[in-house]
Amino acid sequence: MTPIVHVEKLSKTYSVTDREGGLKAALKNLVNRKKRDVKAVNEVSFDIDAGEIVGFLGPNGAGKTTTLKMLSGLLHPTAGVGQVLGFTPYKRERAYLSQMTLVMGQRNQLIWDIPATDSFDLNRVVYRLNLDDFKRTRDELVDLLELAPIITKPVRNLSLGERMKCEIAAALLHRPKVLFLDEPTLGLDVTSQRRIRAFIKDYNAKYGATVLLTSHYMADIEALCKRVIIIHHGKLIFDGELSKLAHQFSADKTISATLENPPENTDAFKVYGEVLGYEDGQIRLKIPKQNTSAMISKLLNEWSVLDVTIQEPPIEDVIEHIFASPKEAQS
C-alpha cells in the first residue's frame, strides 16, 4: 500500500541571530551580527498509511509544528523529501490544498468580525464545493459539533472552545483526506476537549481520513492514537505503537502487591524500590526494569502476597522522562 504521507530525511534549518540582552548588545549586533544555523527538523523519516491517526509528540521546540508546516506546504524544506497524497506540499498545487487541512489551535482562520457561517460560505467557493454537498456536510458538522446556536454570532464574540469548534468545522467542510491538527484542544475545557476528540475519531472512522495530530494533552493521544511518533531536538526518536512506548523508554516498572499481613509502615519495603503508595494493605513500588523479576521473587518469598500486578508507568510519566533526557542519551 502506498503511504499517504511519506517523509524521508526531511530537514529544516533556520538561520537565527544570536545576541545577549540589553542595549549594548543590541548596538554591537548592528555591526557584528552573529548568525547560526538551527536544525529545527533533522533528517526525520516516517510513513503514514491511509486512515491512520498518528500522534506526533515532542516538547516545545522539538520540531513538530515545523514538520506539520512543511507537510502542509507553508514551509519549504531545507533538505529531504516530504510527500502527501503523492504531492510535494511546498508546490501548493490546488489539487493538494483541496484535499488537506491544517488546524492550528493558536491560529484563527475564521473572519473575526462576522459570523462563522459567512466564513463557511467563503470556503464553499474557495474549495469549489457543490452547493448540495456543502449544505449536507455543513449541516452534519453543525450537528456533530453542536454549532447551531453559535455560527450566527460574530466570531469575536465566541468563547475559545466555541471558536475552536467552528474552526474545525470550517477546516473540514471540504472533507479533506489528510488532517494536520496542531494542538486542536489547546486551552479548551475538559468537556470541549472530549467532544473534539470524539469528533476527530468519528470523522476518521466515517471518511477514512489520515490524521497527524500534535497535542500536549496525553488524553488526546491515548484516546485517538494507536501509533505515535516522537521527535526531540528535531530528531525522530520513536515511531511505533503507543503501548510499546513505555516498554522501550521506561526505566522502571510499577508493582502493586496486596499483602495478607500488612505491616504498620513501609520501612521494610524500601529494599525493593521506591515506595509509591501504601493503602489498605496494598503496596505500590517503583522498581528498576532490570530488577523486576528478582524483586518480585524476593517479595513473594518474604511476604504472604494475596495478589500482585506489574504495570508500565503512566504514559505521561514516560513522555516526561523522555523529554527530560539529554540530547546525547536519546541519540
Place this chain on the structure above:
Amino acid sequence: MINIYKVLIRNELLVELQYPLALAIWMLEKLLEPIIYLAVWTSVAVSQGGDVNGLTVADFAAYYIALLLVGHLTQNWHIWTIEWYVREGQLSKYLVRPMHPIHESITNDWIYKLMMMVVILPAMFLLAWLFSPSLQFDFGAVLRFIPAICLAGALGFLGGWVVGLSAFWTTRNGTLVQMYFLMMLFFSGRIAPLELLPDFMRQVAFILPFRWIISFPIEVLLGWIPQQEVMIGLGIQFGWVVALILLAMGIWQMSVRRYSAVGG
C-alpha cells in the same frame, strides 16, 4: 472565480459595516490632506498676485478637489498589512487555502474605496462650493478619466503590494514603506502639481510610476492634457501595470520560499 468574488465582496461589506464610526474617522483624515494643500497653495498664489507659474487659485482648487477623489481611489494600505501578516505569521491561514491571498486584498481594497465614495462625493461638492474651482464639465474628459483612474488604482495597489512584499526579507519594512510614500508625495503630484516642480524633478517624475498614479488621472479629469497625449499616458500606465504584475508575481514566488510561518 466570479463565485469567489461574489462571496468575498459580501463578506467584506459585512465586515466594513461593523465599524461605520471608524470608517468615518478614517475618512476625516483623508479629507484633511487636500484641504491643507489647497489652503497653502491658495495663499501662495494670492501672495504672488493671483497665480503660481500660471496656475490660478481656481486651478489649485480644481486640482486638489480632484486629488481628493484620485488620492482616495489609488491609496494602498496593504503595504502595511503584508508586513503584519509576515511578522505575525498570519499569512499561514491564507497559504493553506487553494486561493491566492491577493484576491482578498483586492476585494478589501475596492469595497472600502467604493463605500467611502458616499463621503468623498459630498465632500467634493462641499469643497467646490467653498473654493470655486475652475471646473468645466467635459463628458469626453470624464470618459477618458475612467480608464486612467482604473489603471492608476491598479498601479497604486500593485506598487503597494510589491513594496509590501519586502517584509519577507526585512520582516519590518516600515522605513522602506515610508520612503515609498515620501517619493509618492513629491513625484506623484500630491504635494504640488508637477508643473511647479523644477525641470529635473519633473523629468524624474515622468520616469517613475508615481505620476501615473496621481497627477495623470487628475490632469485627464480636468482636461489639462490633450487627447492624443492621454492615449500615450494610458499606454504608459498599462505598461507599468503589466510590469508590476510580472514583478509582483516573481517576488511572490521568491517570497513564499522565504516565509518562515512564525508562531503556532
